[in-house]
Amino acid sequence: MKEVKSGPNPLFLREEELRQGIEMLYFAYRDFTSEADAMLARHKFGRAHHRVIYFVGRHPRISVSDLLGILGITKQSLSRVLSQLVNDGFIMQHRGLRDGRQRLLELTEKGVEMERQLTEAQRRRFARAYREAGAEAVEGFRKVMLGMIDGAARERFLPAGGHRPPGRSSGDGR
Amino acid sequence: MKEVKSGPNPLFLREEELRQGIEMLYFAYRDFTSEADAMLARHKFGRAHHRVIYFVGRHPRISVSDLLGILGITKQSLSRVLSQLVNDGFIMQHRGLRDGRQRLLELTEKGVEMERQLTEAQRRRFARAYREAGAEAVEGFRKVMLGMIDGAARERFLPAGGHRPPGRSSGDGR
DNA sequence: CCATATGGGTCAGCCTTGTTGACATAGTTC
DNA sequence: GAACTATGTCAACAAGGCTGACCCATATGG
Numbered sequence: 001m002k003e004v005k006s007g008p009n010p011l012f013l014r015e016e017e018l019r020q021g022i023e024m025l026y027f028a029y030r031d032f033t034s035e036a037d038a039m040l041a042r043h044k045f046g047r048a049h050h051r052v053i054y055f056v057g058r059h060p061r062i063s064v065s066d067l068l069g070i071l072g073i074t075k076q077s078l079s080r081v082l083s084q085l086v087n088d089g090f091i092m093q094h095r096g097l098r099d100g101r102q103r104l105l106e107l108t109e110k111g112v113e114m115e116r117q118l119t120e121a122q123r124r125r126f127a128r129a130y131r132e133a134g135a136e137a138v139e140g141f142r143k144v145m146l147g148m149i150d151g152a153a154r155e156r157f158l159p160a161g162g163h164r165p166p167g168r169s170s171g172d173g174r
Numbered sequence: 175m176k177e178v179k180s181g182p183n184p185l186f187l188r189e190e191e192l193r194q195g196i197e198m199l200y201f202a203y204r205d206f207t208s209e210a211d212a213m214l215a216r217h218k219f220g221r222a223h224h225r226v227i228y229f230v231g232r233h234p235r236i237s238v239s240d241l242l243g244i245l246g247i248t249k250q251s252l253s254r255v256l257s258q259l260v261n262d263g264f265i266m267q268h269r270g271l272r273d274g275r276q277r278l279l280e281l282t283e284k285g286v287e288m289e290r291q292l293t294e295a296q297r298r299r300f301a302r303a304y305r306e307a308g309a310e311a312v313e314g315f316r317k318v319m320l321g322m323i324d325g326a327a328r329e330r331f332l333p334a335g336g337h338r339p340p341g342r343s344s345g346d347g348r
Numbered sequence: 349c350c351a352t353a354t355g356g357g358t359c360a361g362c363c364t365t366g367t368t369g370a371c372a373t374a375g376t377t378c
Numbered sequence: 379g380a381a382c383t384a385t386g387t388c389a390a391c392a393a394g395g396c397t398g399a400c401c402c403a404t405a406t407g408g
Contacts, residue, residue, distance in 0.1 A: 024319040129321030140314020145198040147303030
């Protein structure tokens with residue numbers, strides 16, 4: 001093989017490079033979800049349940065509309081899975097104190113355990129990939145991924161400002 | 175485990191870092207597909223059609239079973255979208271020469287044009303992310319992504335012939 | 349206090365895209 | 379000629395999106 005290149009970016013920005021990126025994202029996402037999918041199937045749940053469990057776990061006492069904002073789906077779609085999760089005892093709801101209309105969501109103990117198991121495979125996959133690739137590569141990965149994420153979701157990953165509960169309801173001076 | 179590092183990787187391999195990776199992949203994939211989805215909707219097609227058009231474009235004269243292998247779906251699922259694409263004149267089929275049972279698939283001109291338009295938005299998104307992140311980051315991105323892809327699909331991205339473990343390649347000798 | 353806006357839920361129906369299972373038809377191979 | 383293989387097709391089902399319509403309870407502003 002001849003590899004005439006000098007410099008660290010032999011294929012940078014070229015057509016083939018872009019196509020590889022596209023395909024890598026497709027295959028990585030597919031494999032990334034496959035293990036959890038299998039686990040969910042055994043509980044008669046789907047990927048949507050996982051996402052709800054995941055984000056409720058990440059944002060305890062999140063309101064339904066904030067969760068909808070993160071997921072980017074309609075309340076009818078959410079309702080279908082959410083009510084199953086509540087009925088099956090993975091998530092509990094309680095009225096908001098300052099706004100009694102809100103139903104704040106939180107994982108039950110059972111839910112926490114479920115979340116742990118479900119996300120475990122994905123964490124392991126990332127841990128392996130990160131370990132094999134090395135710290136510097138991970139930084140690069142994060143930069144590229146960030147560049148592909150739009151608008152609101154992007155803020156989740158920006159330094160500093162980061163972590164107010166995901167809501168425009170923070171008009172609060174409270 | 176505690177943070178031993180100082181320098182550019184403060185969170186490396188820690189729980190939070192892994193969760194960020196998981197979330198980034200989720201949001202990036204979602205945004206990555208959204209533009210093409212909108213375009214497909216205007217043509218009354220779905221994401222599945224895009225994938226078929228994409229991979230047939232990448233592998234002209236591919237057989238149906240090879241395509242099934244790449245996509246990882248059942249022939250019934252493929253059949254549904256494939257026959258639409260054939261009927262609508264985006265893909266043509268012809269008998270294999272050495273094996274008359276095969277129906278080799280190829281994009282028509284119309285199909286090529288469609289593929290170009292559909293993938294354009296995704297290429298642009300990658301090009302932007304790559305450009306903003308820089309060549310070195312792109313290398314890191316590729317390493318990490320590769321580490322998350324399983325088995326057969328992985329080989330698509332390995333340098334021809336050699337199987338080396340992922341995790342090097344910066345300035346590998348030659 | 350009342351009108352209206354908002355948070356949340358629900359019913360009903362539709363679409364895409366995946367799944368099984370059964371079966372059909374050519375063409376290849378032994 | 380039998381058996382296997384590549385492909386297609388019918389039928390039924392499930393998940394998880396969507397829209398539209400309508401409801402209830404609570405907040406909020408005049």
